[in-house]
Amino acid sequence: MLENLTDKLGSALRNLRGVGKLTEENMADALKEVRQALLSADVHFKVAREFVSNVKEQCIGQEVLKSVSPGQQVIKIIHDELVKLLGEGTTELEDKKPLRIMMVGLHGSGKTTSSGKLAQFLAKKRDYRPALVACDVYRPAAIDQLEMLSKTVGCTFYGDRDEKDVVKIGKRGLDAAKDADANLIIFDTAGRLQIDVDLIEEIKQLKNAIQPDEILLVADSALGQEAVNVAKHFHEAVNITGIILTKLDGDARGGAALSMKTVTDVPIKFMGTGEKVEEFEIFHPDRIASRILGMGDVVSLVEKAQETIDEKEAERLAEKMRKADFNLEDFLKQMQQVKKMGSLGSIMGMMPGMSGVEIGDEEEKKMARTEAIILSMTLQERRTPRLLRGSRLKRIADGSGVQVRDVNALLKQFNQMQKMMKMMNGGKGRKMMKAMKAQMGEGGGMPGLPGM
């Protein structure tokens, strides 16, 4: 989905990702490439221009976070701007029963298919009892198509192959739905190859007759910018309430998705991602933005850092590590900071290059146990682990509900960790990484190891 844009943006940002210091130069280059990527994805030029200028402005005003690189921060800013373009947050349909929905759009945009998809989606997720009404009076095949879909979905269908008056069909459809006790009525309408006066007139008449709660424009994302123009016209004519963007599984360039909200001010509510009835989803701007950037990991990492990490504390601990004067109290703090960021597994998953490392419940439990053990120590013991012998070990084990050997295992691990820190100081970084990896491989690794 939108691979083209992903590729182009990806190459613009890949260089930034590792940048330790942002300069006007490397920013300008990257932003130029971003703008190019947007334009070649058929994003409206004004939208692209404003996008870049917003990103630039925010980069300047950005508070520097120490735990992530400036390049990563820029990626996060770009992500957030993408989300804004796509529409921020999901937009639900009116929460009403019964609910009447009229589908409009050009020929071949996916109206009939999306009518079926929407019926199934709302039946499953929102507990509706749907009815599909065929208002395409020009193509008998479209009526058959909708009837087939109603069978797939298992819902009520109304159509009349001999009637050419859409208003009559619409009204009879409402009656039929009522008789069948349906509380969701979706009206599939005819399209044209382009918007014309007759089409608009017909839609207006049908709208008056059935009084829909929602008018959804079905737009083919492969049309790029043209899809946005179409949406604008339909909106001016009949006030659409939302957009269903279809064929995002294909070679859509992104222009439609990215310019639609800004240009029309109508939210994209759903998206079609294939020909099958179930290939239909709520449109989540943040998920799409992450997919487009292909750097969801970096984005989440910066987010978490912004939310939770106490910068000064992290700095202090890192300094202590450098000096290899890291005690159990520091270890506890470190672990608590990591915990604030969420589950260990989810954090590891976000680290670039670490997504393959699996950390299950087992590790989480181990971490909680480690925390309990340290909490059962006195402050003095935490600061001077060598005091920990004999009866103290027993007391701590009892206090934290573990066996003495668990306490010993923790101390052994902690010793190894200190050794590694010393090695690191001695400039034997590589050796340390090896040792660390070996340890992690055993499954007995030290969670919350700073600097991982």
Ligand SMILES: Nc1nc2c(ncn2[C@@H]2O[C@H](COP(=O)(O)OP(=O)(O)O)[C@@H](O)[C@H]2O)c(=O)[nH]1
């Ligand atoms: N790949 C893909 N094809 C779609 C999607 N939505 C609709 N189509 C296909 O687009 C074609 C036109 O769809 P249809 O619903 O008949 O469009 P209508 O003329 O607007 O009613 C059909 O071949 C559908 O299977 C989608 O999200 N992805």
Ligand SMILES: [Mg+2]
């Ligand atoms: Mg159709």
